[in-house]
Amino acid sequence: MVDLASILMGFQTAFQPVNLIYCFIGVFLGTFVGVLPGIGPLATISMLLPITFYLDPTTAMVMLAGVYYGSDYGGSIASILLRLPGGASSAVTCLDGYPMAQQGRAGVALFITSVGSFIGGSFGIVLMMCFAPALADFTVAFASVEYFALMVLGLAASGSITSGSPLKGLAMVALGLAVGCIGTDVNSGVTRFTFGFLELFDGVEVAVVAMALFGISEVVSSVGTPQTLDLLKERVPFRSMLPTRDDVRRSGGPILRGTAIGSIVGIMPGVGGTVASLMSYATEKRISRTPERFGKGAVEGVAGPESANNASAQTSFIPTLTMGIPGGASMALMLSALMIHGIAPGPGLMRDHPDVFWGLVASFWVGNVMLLVLNIPMIGIWIKILKIPYQHLFPAIMVLLCIGVYSLNNSVFDLYLLLALGLTGYVIRLLDFEPAPFLIGFVLGPMMEENFRRAMLVAQGDLGYFLTRPYALAMLLAAAALLVWSIVSNFRQRPMTIEAILPEPHA
Amino acid sequence: MFRFAISFFAGLVALTGAAEAQNYPSRPVTIIVGFGQGGPDTNARLLAAQLAAQTGGNFVVENKPGATGMIGAETVAHAAPDGYTLLMSPASIASLPAMHKGLSFDLQKDFVPISIVSRSEASFLVATNSLPAKNLQELIALAKSKSVAYSSTGIGTGSHLRMALFGQANAIKLNHIPFKSPGEALSSIINGETQIQFLTSSQALPYLKEGKIRALAFDSNKRAEFMPDVPTIVEAGAQPTNLDSGWNGLLAPKGTPPEVIAWLEKQVKIALQNPGLRAQLDNLGLTPTGSTGAEFAVALKAAVDSMGAAVQAAGIKQK
Numbered sequence: 001m002v003d004l005a006s007i008l009m010g011f012q013t014a015f016q017p018v019n020l021i022y023c024f025i026g027v028f029l030g031t032f033v034g035v036l037p038g039i040g041p042l043a044t045i046s047m048l049l050p051i052t053f054y055l056d057p058t059t060a061m062v063m064l065a066g067v068y069y070g071s072d073y074g075g076s077i078a079s080i081l082l083r084l085p086g087g088a089s090s091a092v093t094c095l096d097g098y099p100m101a102q103q104g105r106a107g108v109a110l111f112i113t114s115v116g117s118f119i120g121g122s123f124g125i126v127l128m129m130c131f132a133p134a135l136a137d138f139t140v141a142f143a144s145v146e147y148f149a150l151m152v153l154g155l156a157a158s159g160s161i162t163s164g165s166p167l168k169g170l171a172m173v174a175l176g177l178a179v180g181c182i183g184t185d186v187n188s189g190v191t192r193f194t195f196g197f198l199e200l201f202d203g204v205e206v207a208v209v210a211m212a213l214f215g216i217s218e219v220v221s222s223v224g225t226p227q228t229l230d231l232l233k234e235r236v237p238f239r240s241m242l243p244t245r246d247d248v249r250r251s252g253g254p255i256l257r258g259t260a261i262g263s264i265v266g267i268m269p270g271v272g273g274t275v276a277s278l279m280s281y282a283t284e285k286r287i288s289r290t291p292e293r294f295g296k297g298a299v300e301g302v303a304g305p306e307s308a309n310n311a312s313a314q315t316s317f318i319p320t321l322t323m324g325i326p327g328g329a330s331m332a333l334m335l336s337a338l339m340i341h342g343i344a345p346g347p348g349l350m351r352d353h354p355d356v357f358w359g360l361v362a363s364f365w366v367g368n369v370m371l372l373v374l375n376i377p378m379i380g381i382w383i384k385i386l387k388i389p390y391q392h393l394f395p396a397i398m399v400l401l402c403i404g405v406y407s408l409n410n411s412v413f414d415l416y417l418l419l420a421l422g423l424t425g426y427v428i429r430l431l432d433f434e435p436a437p438f439l440i441g442f443v444l445g446p447m448m449e450e451n452f453r454r455a456m457l458v459a460q461g462d463l464g465y466f467l468t469r470p471y472a473l474a475m476l477l478a479a480a481a482l483l484v485w486s487i488v489s490n491f492r493q494r495p496m497t498i499e500a501i502l503p504e505p506h507a
Numbered sequence: 508m509f510r511f512a513i514s515f516f517a518g519l520v521a522l523t524g525a526a527e528a529q530n531y532p533s534r535p536v537t538i539i540v541g542f543g544q545g546g547p548d549t550n551a552r553l554l555a556a557q558l559a560a561q562t563g564g565n566f567v568v569e570n571k572p573g574a575t576g577m578i579g580a581e582t583v584a585h586a587a588p589d590g591y592t593l594l595m596s597p598a599s600i601a602s603l604p605a606m607h608k609g610l611s612f613d614l615q616k617d618f619v620p621i622s623i624v625s626r627s628e629a630s631f632l633v634a635t636n637s638l639p640a641k642n643l644q645e646l647i648a649l650a651k652s653k654s655v656a657y658s659s660t661g662i663g664t665g666s667h668l669r670m671a672l673f674g675q676a677n678a679i680k681l682n683h684i685p686f687k688s689p690g691e692a693l694s695s696i697i698n699g700e701t702q703i704q705f706l707t708s709s710q711a712l713p714y715l716k717e718g719k720i721r722a723l724a725f726d727s728n729k730r731a732e733f734m735p736d737v738p739t740i741v742e743a744g745a746q747p748t749n750l751d752s753g754w755n756g757l758l759a760p761k762g763t764p765p766e767v768i769a770w771l772e773k774q775v776k777i778a779l780q781n782p783g784l785r786a787q788l789d790n791l792g793l794t795p796t797g798s799t800g801a802e803f804a805v806a807l808k809a810a811v812d813s814m815g816a817a818v819q820a821a822g823i824k825q826k
Contacts, residue, residue, distance in 0.1 A: 046544035050556055053787065140693075143700035184574075186687055189662030189823060198581070201574035270691055323697075324713055325690040332690065333545045339709075340549075342790045346713025409543075409572050450687070457684050458656055458700055 007129055010358030014366050019062050019359070022055070026063035027367045030070020031374065034086045035078055037211055038404015041071040042330045049337055057341040058356045062363040064334045069313040069364070072273065073117050073371045076306050080109045081385055083218040084211075084397060088443075089273030089309040091210040092281045095436055096294060096301030098218075103297050106383045107241030112251050112299055113306045114375040120259040120307035121368045124314025127263055128361050133350060136322035139267050144454040145466060147268070149475035151448035154275060156479040158282040158440045159486060163295040169437045172428070176441025179204060179421075187453045199413035206274060207408060208418055209442055211401055213435035216422025219394050221429060241379050247299050254284045254304035261304075262311030269319045269327045274443050276312040277305035281436075286486070295434075314364060321357055323347055531590055531767050535565040538593045538757070541579020541600070543572040550755045551595040553787050554624055557778040568595075575663065576600050577607070584612035588762030590771070594618070598752045599665060601810035605818035606663050608825050614811060618758040619768055620803035622775040625793035627753035628708040629727035630669060631737065633720045635699040643724045643743035646703065650679040658684050658692040658701035663823055665752040666692070668814060669705045669726065671821030676746035683821075696720055707753070708733075709792025726750075750813055755793070756803050772800050 013019060033044045044067050052060035075086035080097035093113070100109040127135075162169025182193045183203025194200040243251070258280040265276040284304040285294045294301050316327035324346035326332035335345040343353055350357045385393070405418045425435060459465035466472055538555055540548045548570060555566035571579040580600055586592035604614055612618075632643070638655075640646040649655060659667035662685050674681045684701050686692040689710065695701045697719050708731060714720045715734065722737045726748055730739055740747040757775060759768060778784060779797035788795045798806070818825075 042544055046548070049549070050552060053556075140697045143695065143698055184662075186661065186685055189685075189826075191826060198574045198578050201577070202572070269694060270688065319690075323694075325694055326688075327690075329543060329545060332688075336545055336549050336791065339791050340553075340787050342786070344709070344713045347717040347719055348713055410570055411573070411578075454684060454686075457682065460654060460682070 006354055006358045007362065009355070010360075010362030011365075013058060013355060013359030014062070014362035018056075019059055019363060020366065022059050022063040023066050023363050023367050024370055026066020027070035027073075027371050028374065030067040030072075031074035031371065033067070034071035034074020036404055037078060037084050037086055037215060037401050038207055039407050040087050040207065040330075041068045042333065043407055044071075045330055045333050045337075049333065052337050053340060057338055057343055057353075058359040060337055060341070061334065061356060061360050062367075064337055065317070065360060065364065066367045068330055068334070069121060069310065069367065070371060072310050072313045073114065073375055075309070076113045076117075076302075077110065077382055079214075080113065080302070081106055081382060082215075082393075082397060084215040084401070087273075088206040088210040088439075089277050089312075090306070091214055091274070091439055092277045092305045092436065093302055094214045095281065096296070096298045099295070099297035100299070100302065101383075101386065104240075105297065106386060107379050108243045108247055108299070109302050110379045110382060111241055111376065112243055112247065112303050114372055114379075116251065116255045116258065116303045116307040117310040118368055118372045119255050120262055120309075120311035121314050121364070121371075123259045124263055124266065124311045125361065125364045125368070127315055128318055128364070132318055132322050132357075132361070135267060135318050136347060136350075139269065139319035140323055140325060142268055142471075143469070144451040144458065145469045145472040146475070147271070148448060148451035148455055149466075149472040149479070150268070150271070151444050151451065153475045153479040153482070154279050154282075155440070155444050155448065156482045157279060157286060158437075158444070159483070160286040160291065161278075161282050161440060162434055162437050163292070164432060164434060168433050172433050172435070172437035173441035173445075176438040176443075177445035179209070179438075180442040180446040181449075186450050187457065197413065199409075199411055199417075203446070204417060204421075204442075205405075205408050205414065206443060208405055208414055209421060209439065211405055212418050212421030213425040213438060215397070215401055216418065217425030217429050217435070219397055220422065220426045222390055223394055241383075243299070250299050251303035254280070254300040255307045257283060258304035258307035259311045262308035262313075263315045265308070266312035266315030266327070267318050269316070269325050271447075272316075272328055273309035273312045274439075275447075276308040278436075278440055278443065280304040280308035282440075286482075317361075317364075320345070321349060321360070324349065529766070531764075531770060532562070532564040532566075534591065535567050536591050536593065538566060538568050538595050539571050539579045539583050540568060540595050541571055541573070541576030542597075543570055547595065547597045547755055549791065550625055550788065550793060553784060554595070554757075554775070554778060557781055557784045558774055561778060561781070562774055575603070575606075575661075577603060577610070580614075581611055583758070583760055584617045586760050588760040588764075590759060590763050590767035592760065593621070593771070594758045595624070596756060596758065598754045598756075598810050598814075599663075601752075601807065602663055602668065602814040602818060604811060605815040606823060606825060615804075615808060617761050619761055619763055620800050620807055621757040621759055621768055621771050622800060623754045623756045623796045623798040623803045623806060624775060624779065625755045625788050626796050627755075627793055629725060629731070629753070630666075630705040630707050631711045631715070631722045631731075631734075632673070632703060632724045632726060632740070633696060633706050633711055633715070634703050634723050635696050635701070636719070636721060637699045638702045638721075640723070643738075643740065643745050646723060647677055647679055647745060650674075650681060654682050655679075655703060656682040656684050656701045658686055658695045658704045660689050660692050661685050661687065663818065663821070665750070666705050668817035668821055669748050669750050669752065670703075672748040672750055672817050673705075673726075673740075673746075675820040676748065707792060748817075750817055751806065751810055752814070754796070754806060754810075756807070758803075768800060 033039045075090035076093045078084040079090045079093040083094045083098040085091040097109045261280045262276040284300045319325045320331045540551045551568045558566045583594035640649045696704045724740045724743045776797040779795040785795045
């Protein structure tokens with residue numbers, strides 16, 4: 001199954017100086033736009049597209065792909081330092097990354113992130129090299145029922161993500177679901193909760209939600225309560241950036257599990273890195289012996305999701321390259337870059353253009369090594385941002401947020417939306433609600449509804465359809481088992497008293 | 508202050524008609540695309556790059572995505588008619604009047620068509636490999652006895668309207684399964700969740716060649732050169748759809764000086780003779796066209812009419 005000759009040829013292509021240079025440009029730009037909130041790989045790839053007309057198709061793809069996976073490395077940096085997600089897929093990293101930064105452990109968080117991202121990415125590449133041809137048909141084997149079942153499983157696993165009152169968590173999931181309903185319903189074409197605004201016909205961008213709930217709410221509450229990060233006033237020695245033995249021990253498992261989750265989710269077109277990172281975070285918290293540490297700076301909560309979104313970024317190239325089915329808008333744009341060069345993406349790509357396919361896959365390795373080498377020394381520079389007094393920092397953050405959100409659709413309306421959701425985020429924060437369950441409801445809810453209703457359309461309303469699909473059935477049973485297990489373990493740990501159900505006041 | 512006043516009046520003078528039209532374009536021309544990156548946007552960017560290279564002017568593509576192109580069209584319809592804001596749109600814009608009540612613009616009255624930039628090829632009616640029907644006649648017979656599901660890229664899109672027309676013309680009832688993106692719809696036709704779909708030639712070809720899906724018929728008046736074995740719908744003994752949904756055109760807001768329109772029409776025509784641009788469009792499955800404004804106006808009216816009929820055939824309620 002492992003085609004050594006092709007892999008070798010791929011590396012020869014990837015190591016050509018011109019490809020090395022464009023790979024570096026790609027991953028460097030990717031990291032950069034990843035750090036900037038809102039401005040993501042899609043806008044960057046679109047801006048670079050005209051340049052690629054003048055490049056060899058392999059070189060063009062090497063650069064564009066570098067932007068794509070590089071942005072996932074960069075995305076976590078502002079999440080950790082400023083609670084400002086670079087993209088929706090690193091929003092969940094805010095939950096534990098930012099508390100770590102407040103405890104003076106930003107360096108450790110960034111270090112673990114880089115290493116986890118590298119391991120996640122590398123595993124995704126190995127998967128591509130060894131199994132891409134075999135996985136080609138597998139990537140399109142999933143129908144709506146399987147997508148629906150995966151979302152149910154994800155939602156069941158995410159039940160653990162709230163750290164405060166379960167009731168408040170449920171309320172936030174419901175609110176997220178409601179906001180997720182905004183827009184044109186795929187199955188009927190009916191517009192919901194748009195209040196006549198054309199700008200809401202396509203729904204609310206997940207990036208706007210992530211920026212508002214995490215970024216804006218943090219800025220507003222930080223401005224209200226002036227804080228100085230005393231820990232960073234003095235010099236930061238390099239050693240303090242290195243994880244302790246305890247950190248390493250705690251991160252190993254989450255990195256491996258995150259990698260596995262991300263790899264699977266990435267192979268399924270259209271699911272994406274946000275779902276991967278949310279599922280990984282939920283898994284880590286659920287299996288942890290000390291779930292109470294999550295949300296307060298648990299290194300597992302950074303290691304898992306960041307490995308997951310990078311693994312997913314790599315494996316999402318599998319359906320794109322082996323079947324010509326793009327996993328998302330950025331991937332579709334990369335395929336059009338190939339088409340302009342006269343290379344038709346599709347199931348024949350690997351056979352007809354092995355140089356492009358293997359050269360690109362080998363360049364992923366090169367790119368990931370570059371990213372690791374680029375990111376580790378940068379940690380020291382990044383954490384200096386924290387030394388900037390907050391009153392100077394927050395106007396800059398607000399400007400960056402607005403530019404980023406405006407750049408999504410060139411729409412002023414999105415800025416009003418950012419403001420409204422940001423203030424909502426601040427209010428719910430004051431009332432001790434959490435943004436993470438909101439994000440889960442917002443991301444998983446609409447996908448779940450869309451796929452369930454589509455499955456029902458296909459089956460013409462026959463629920464027995466689920467019984468005929470083994471993968472879907474297995475996932476649904478696993479979700480049910482997870483729910484039963486969490487209820488049982490809840491009973492075992494503490495007898496169900498009224499206090500356990502009612503919202504408990506906490507610091 | 509004095510300097511400001513001068514530049515203000517200079518600007519005012521420049522904005523008034525004839526003088527401006529003569530040295531058009533003296534500042535950047537914005538071509539608005541009502542969709543996000545990729546798809547129709549790529550065509551606009553390729554054209555903008557060529558126009559800039561050949562005229563020395565500055566042509567900028569700006570995405571105003573949302574509401575299936577409505578936001579972009581609305582922006583241009585209400586923009587100053589000075590030739591510095593143009594709209595590049597696919598034919599799907601012609602379905603908007605039938606789909607939406609209370610559009611803030613009239614597609615045929617508020618725009619001046621400049622040129623059809625490109626056309627996409629005709630569509631194949633493709634089937635999943637496991638479908639028992641071996642040809643179009645068997646498909647029609649099958650659809651009369653049991654439910655056949657077709658995928659589309661969304662309510663009111665070309666792939667939906669075309670199949671709705673096909674079903675209506677051949678008196679069969681088909682089960683519509685809409686998807687959000689072309690990729691998802693394509694997956695479902697490969698894995699057999701849905702059974703049939705209309706795909707444009709460039710979309711279908713790689714999968715037909717590899718045997719991942721089958722072509723039942725070609726929705727055109729003559730066979731495709733690259734797939735001579737596939738009959739046209741008429742040859743296969745069924746009623747065709749007659750839906751012309753495959754163009755990308757450049758439009759300006761009503762009131763744009765005629766000299767500017769004529770200049771643009773000519774420049775687009777010249778641009779589309781450039782071999783580099785022709786090859787790039789060709790690779791994207793688009794035929795470089797460069798029609799006149801008058802030809803475009805006829806095509807636009809035809810598209811509004813045929814899409815209106817298709818929206819009715821599909822049973823989409825106006826909203």
